[in-house]
Amino acid sequence: MELASEWFTHAQEQAAQRNPNAMSLVSVGDDLQPSVRIVLCKAFVAEPGYLVFYTNYQSRKSTEISAHPRVAAVMHWDALGRQIRIEGQAVRSPASESDAYFATRGWGSQLGAWGSDQSRPLESRDKLIEQLRARANDLGVALGEDTNTLASATPPTIPRPPHWGGFRIWIQAIELWVEGGDRIHDRARWHRTLTAGDAQGFAAGSWSGNRLQP
Ligand SMILES: Cc1cc2nc3c(=O)[nH]c(=O)nc-3n(C[C@H](O)[C@H](O)[C@H](O)COP(=O)(O)O)c2cc1C
Numbered sequence: 001m002e003l004a005s006e007w008f009t010h011a012q013e014q015a016a017q018r019n020p021n022a023m024s025l026v027s028v029g030d031d032l033q034p035s036v037r038i039v040l041c042k043a044f045v046a047e048p049g050y051l052v053f054y055t056n057y058q059s060r061k062s063t064e065i066s067a068h069p070r071v072a073a074v075m076h077w078d079a080l081g082r083q084i085r086i087e088g089q090a091v092r093s094p095a096s097e098s099d100a101y102f103a104t105r106g107w108g109s110q111l112g113a114w115g116s117d118q119s120r121p122l123e124s125r126d127k128l129i130e131q132l133r134a135r136a137n138d139l140g141v142a143l144g145e146d147t148n149t150l151a152s153a154t155p156p157t158i159p160r161p162p163h164w165g166g167f168r169i170w171i172q173a174i175e176l177w178v179e180g181g182d183r184i185h186d187r188a189r190w191h192r193t194l195t196a197g198d199a200q201g202f203a204a205g206s207w208s209g210n211r212l213q214p
Pocket residue numbers: 019022035036037038039040041053054055056059060061062118119
């Protein structure tokens with residue numbers, strides 16, 4: 001976990017690519033159909049071993065995770081020749097942590113979290129703008145000509161919507177992959193057991209691991 005966390009930090013520092021904290025996140029529906037999308041990893045907590053991403057709690061991914069908390073994720077830094085694969089279980093972050101992160105976002109992103117019912121059907125782009133303006137109005141935020149500008153000079157205080165927040169992915173298995181010449185890559189995988197603890201965490205067993213053939 002320490003090494004994986006170092007890789008994650010290194011990729012940010014090197015600005016290895018746009019969104020070096022992007023990861024593909026897989027969830028599974030009731031019909032066992034996996035679905036995948038990119039989300040941004042906002043924290044890599046080596047001890048006790050979880051990742052954090054933020055999203056709409058009513059989105060497809062969140063609905064699937066609520067019913068089936070087992071997820072998989074992958075990060076890939078092409079310029080660095082590195083990949084991290086993760087399997088684990090997702091639980092909602094504590095509300096206080098989501099509040100703290102939400103408060104660091106710009107007002108535009110904060111408003112966006114209120115304005116979009118992520119993953120729901122949409123009649124037209126215009127309807128979305130209408131919805132965004134109406135919700136901004138409900139929050140007492142006056143927008144300018146377009147939705148990217150404010151009518152007032154002072155940035156508004158926008159609270160976190162109850163339907164938006166973080167998930168912690170508790171890591172049960174992790175593989176580090178380093179690109180090698182002639183496809184002779186270097187792979188190692190570690191795993192541990194996770195036993196359900198309190199609502200927001202797990203009791204984790206000790207890690208064991210081994211190298212894998214490329
Ligand atoms: C680079 C990039 C970063 C993204 N980051 C997030 C994110 O952190 N959270 C999020 O909910 N969606 C993020 N998205 C959008 C998701 O990929 C996806 O479209 C959205 O979450 C809806 O997914 P769902 O319908 O499966 O729930 C990102 C997309 C891209 C391309």
